Amino acid sequence: MNKILLVIQREFMTRVKKKSFLLATILVPLIFPAIIGLMVYLKSESEKNKEQELIYLLNDSALVTFEDSDRYKYENVEGPLDSAKSTFSKSEAFALIYIPELDIEDPKGVAFYAKSSPGVTLVRGFEKDIESQIRDRKLTLAGLSDDQLDQLKTSVSISSFNLSDTGDEKKSDAKSTFWISYVMGFLIYIFLFAYGSQVMQGVIEEKSSKIVEVIVSTVKPFQMMVGKVVGVASVGIIQFVIWMVLMGVIWAVIGSLLGLDPSQAQAAGMTPEQQQIQSNEILEIIQDVNWTQIISLFLFYFLGGYLLYGALFAAVGSAVDTPADAQQFMMPIMLPIIISLMGLFMFVFEDPDGTVSFWLSIIPFTSPIVMMGRIGFGVPAWEIVLSMVLLVGGFIFTLWLAGRIYRIGILMHGTKVNYKVLAKWLMQKN
C-alpha cells in the first residue's frame, strides 16, 4: 500500500512540475472566457454594423404592402417581371420580391429572387409577413374594425418550471440546462481522452526507457499500474479544481465590472427595470442549479470513467513498444467514448428521458459522458445510483482485466502483439 502511494506521488509530482501543466492550468480558464467573450463581441458588432439592405418590389397586388425597417428598404420597380429581373440583376439590390395579383382565397405566385440562395429563415420571415397581412385583410372583410384587430394581437412567453416530487417548483431554463449538460458531457469526453492517453504515454515511456524491470522487482505490476492511473487522475482533479476556482474568480470579477456599467444594457435597448428583471432571472437560474450536486457528480463520473478507460489505456501501453503500435488497439477503446458523445447529441439533447438515453447513461462504458449530459435535465435518484454502482463495478472489472495484460506485457520487448496474444496473456498464470 505504502508503495502504491510512492508510485502515485511520483506520477503526480513529475506531471505537476512540468511547465506544460502550469501553462494549461493557468491559461485555459483565461482563454475560454476570452474566446467566448470575443465571439459574443464580434456577433454584436456585426449585428450593429449591418447595413440596411435594398429590396426591389414589383407589387401587382393591393392586398399587401411593405414598410421600410431597420434591415430592409423597399423600392418599387416597373413591371413586367422580366424587365424587373433585368433591372435587379444590374443593380446593387439585395433581392427582388415579385407579388402578382393575389386571389385572397388562394394567394399564389409570390416569388423571391436573390443573387445568392437566401436563408430559410429569411424567406420564412417574408412568408409570415404576407400571411398575417392577408389574414388581417380577411378579418377586416369579415367586419372587424382596426381597433379590434389590434386587440387580437397578443404576445405570450412561456415560463417553464420543474416540479419535483415534493411539490417544490423551480424555474427552469431550457437553455441553461442544455449548456450545463453540454459542457459537462463534453468536459468528461475531453478528460477521458487527454488523461487516458497520458497514462498510455507514461507506460510506453517506462517500457521504452527500460526502467520497468527495476520497478517491478520492487512493486507488483498491478500496484504499478494502479499507482500510475491514480496518479494521473489526481493531476486531472487538481487541474479541474484550479480551473473551477480561477473561472469562478474571473466570473465574479467580470460580473462586478459589467454590473457597474449600465450604459451597455441601455445601448442594447433595455430600460434599467428590464435589465434588473433579466439579470435577477439569470441569477435565480444560476442559483437554482444544484451546483454541489453537479460538481460532485462530475468528479465521480470523471473518476469512474477515467479509471475504467485509464486501465484499458494502460493495458494497451504495456502491450506495445511505441505509440505507433498502439493505434491498432485504440479503436475498441475509443469507440464507446465516441458513441457516448454521439449519443449525447443525437438522443440526450432531443429526449433526455428516452430509452436510448436511459441505457446509455446506465451502461458503464458510456455512462460517464451520457449521465453528465442528462444531469442538467433532472434524473431520478435510483437511476443515478444504479448507474454509479454499475460504473464502480465496471472499473473494477477493467482494472482486473488490464492488470492481467499489463503484468505480462510490461516485460515483453519486441514481441509482435495482436488480439490473440493479448488473450493468451490474459489467461496465462503468473
Add this chain to the structure above:
Amino acid sequence: MSLLKVESVSKSYSEHQALANVSMEIPAQTIFGLLGPNGAGKTTLIRIINQIIEADQGSILFDGVPLNLEHIKNIGYLPEERGLYKKMKVGEQLVYLGQLRGLSLRDATKTGKEWCKKLGIGDWWGKKVEDLSKGMAQKIQFIATVMHEPKLIILDEPFSGFDPVNANLIKDEILELRDKGATIIFSTHRMESVEQLCDHVAMINKSEKILDGSKAEIKEQFRDGSYYVEFKEGEISSGSSFELISTEDIGRGLRRALVQYSAEGNPNDLLKELIGQVEIHSFVERIPSMNDIFISLVKGNPELVES
C-alpha cells in the same frame, strides 16, 4: 551457510520450458557466477528470485525462510535491460528507487548522496538523467541497486556500457560489497570477468543446470592432464605415457607442443620421457579457462575446445 537456496524450480511458458527442475545453493558472502548461453533460462531464474514472476514448481529459501515480499528490501537487482526515468533528476530518481526498496526519505537521500560522491558524480545530483552520458547513467543504476545495503545483489551484465576505467571502479565496488558481507549473483557472458571475480559458478543450458561448484573445483574437474612443453630442436613424438596433440613454432628457434598423458600416467613419467626426446625450456599445465569450459559445455562436447 547458503544465503539463497533454489530447490527444484521449474517454469514453463505456453510453448516452451524455461527452467526444468533447477536446484542450486548460493553461499553467503560470495560472488556467484550464473552462466549460460542466450535463452538458456538465466533471466527467468533471476526474475523468479526477484519475485517478478512465479515458479510453477519448486521453492526458494532466502536465509532459510521461504522467499516473500518482505525480502524485496534485502535484494538489489540490476537487470540487463535497464534504464532510468529520463525526465527525472538524478537525486529524485535515486531517492524514489531507494524508497521503493524500503528506505526512508531521509536515509535514501543520505546514502544516495554518499554513493554519488563515492563514484565521482556528486555534482550531478540535481541534473536531469537525459543530460547524462551512458556511463554516468550506468553508475546511477548501480547505485540504485546497492544503496539500500541489500544482502543479495543480482547483477546482470553489470559492465556493459562502461569504459575500462569505470568498469574497474565498479569491479572494485563489487569486491568491496562482498567483503562487507553481501552475496552477489553475477550473470554475464564475459568470461574474463568470471575468471576475475567469481568464487562460485553455476551454468544453465537449455533450461537445465549443467554445472555447479566453486571455481577452483570446476577447474580441477576440467583438468585433463595436458601440458604445454617448450623445447629447442628435435621432434616430440607420442610415447608410452603420453600423446602428442599438436606442435607449433613460436620463434627464436623454439617450438611448443601440447601433450596429454594417458589415464594411468602422471607428470613425472611424462617429463622423464620428454627429457629423453628434446631439450625442454618450459613445462606448464594447461589449466582450462572458464571460456573453454563454457564453450565445450554449451556445445555438448566433454572434450575441451581450445580457443
